[in-house]
C-alpha cells in the first residue's frame with residue numbers, strides 16, 4: 344500500500360488531519376497511523392483531490408493554426424500544475440458526425456496522455472442525423488457538449504441551442520455555451536477596421552460586456568423554455584453574472600464557469616508595446632476591475648460553480664498572424680499549469696475564497712456536473728487515488744522558463760505565488776514529485792462519464 348502521511352486533507356466540505364492508503368489506483372483507507380510499504384510524507388502540506396480542468400484545447404485546429412500543446416505536452420504541464428483529469432474539446436468538422444469528432448480526439452489522446460482525460464463535443468454542424476447521434480454518444484460516456492454562439496464557422500443559431508439543450512438534458516447531460524453576440528462583434532469589428540484600428544486592444548473594444556450579457560440572457564431563456572441544464576463557459580463580465588443569478592433565482596438550471604484570466608488580468612494589458620498585447624487575445628476578452636470583483640464574489644456566493652483554465656496556447660509566432668489585423672490573432676492563452684497555484688495564492692492566501700471552495704470549484708463540482716463523481720473529485724474510500732499535495736509555504740515566481748506548457752510565454756510572467764503543488768498522483772501513480780517527472784506516456788485513460796449530478 345502507498346500511504347500519504349501527516350497531511351492536512353482538504354475536500355469541498357472538510358479539512359482534517361489523516362493518512363490516506365492507496366491500493367490498485369484507489370483510495371482504500373483514510374485513518375490515522377496507517378502503515379504502508381511506500382510512504383509520502385505530507386507533513387505541513389495540504390492534500391486535495393486532483394484538480395479537474397474541464398476546459399482545455401489541446402492540439403485544436405483553430406483560426407488557421409493549431410493550439411500548441413498536444414495531449415503529451417499539455418497533460419505533462421497539467422500534472423505539474425496539480426491537474427489529474429482534463430476535459431478537452433472535440434470539435435465536430437463540417438459534414439462529419441459527432442462520433443467522428445470523438446474518434447479524431449481519441450486518436451490524439453490515446454497513447455499520449457500522462458493524466459486522465461475526457462471530451463466535450465462542440466457541435467458545429469447540426470443536422471437530423473447529428474441530433475440523432477447525441478443519445479448514442481452520451482451512452483458511450485461523452486455527456487457534455489459545447490455550442491459556440493459566435494466564431495465564424497463554429498457558431499450555431501438559437502434553434503440549435505433549443506434542440507441540443509432539449510435532447511442533452513433529457514438524456515442527463517450538460518450543454519456549455521460560449522456566450523457572445525456574433526452580430527454586435529461583427530458590426531463593431533467592421534467599424535474599427537474601417538477606421539484603421541488594428542491593434543490588439545481593439546479585440547477588447549470589439550467585444551464589449553454587453554455582447555456577453557445579451558448572449559448569456561438568450562441562452563438562459565432558451566434553457567428555461569426547454570427546462571435544460573446549461574453552463575456558461577468562461578464567464579467574464581459582471582453583467583453576464585447578474586443575468587445568470589437572475590435565472591438561477593427563477594429555478595433555471597444554469598451553471599457558470601470562469602477562468603483565472605478573468606479573475607486576475609486587466610484589459611489594459613492589450614496595450615503592451617511591440618504587439619505584446621497579443622498574448623492576451625482570447626474570447627471573451629479580458630475585462631476591468633469591477634468585473635473581476637464581481638466574479639470573485641460570484642464564486643464566493645455560489646453563483647459560479649466551476650473554474651477551468653480555457654488552456655488554448657499559441658506561440659507568439661502564431662499570434663503574429665494578426666500583426667496588422669487583431670481579428671487574425673489566434674484566440675487563446677495558456678493556463679492549465681498555473682490555474683491551481685494562482686487560485687490558491689490569489690484566492691485562498693489573499694482571503695478571497697476558502698480552501699474548501701477552491702476544491703469545490705476546481706475538482707468536486709466539475710466531477711459532479713461532468714458526471715465523474717465520486718470516482719473523481721473527492722477524497723473518499725473507493726474513489727480514484729487522484730491526489731495533489733500542495734506546499735502552502737512554497738514561494739514561486741511564475742515564468743515561462745519554469746513552466747512546462749509548450750508555448751513561449753505565460754500571461755503571468757513574474758507573478759509571485761505562495762503555495763505550489765509539489766506531488767501529483769493519478770490513480771495511485773506518482774506522476775510529479777518535487778519538480779521531478781515520473782509520468783508514463785499513455786498512462787492517462789479516457790474517463791467514460793455518467794449523468795450530471797445537479798448542484799441544487
Ligand code: URP
Nearest residue numbers: 521625626653655674675
Ligand atoms: O479565446 C479562446 N477562449 N480560445 C479558445 C476557444 C474558446 O472559445 O474557448
Ligand code: ZN
Nearest residue numbers: 521576577626
Ligand atoms: Zn469559448
Ligand code: ZN
Nearest residue numbers: 398400653655
Ligand atoms: Zn475554450
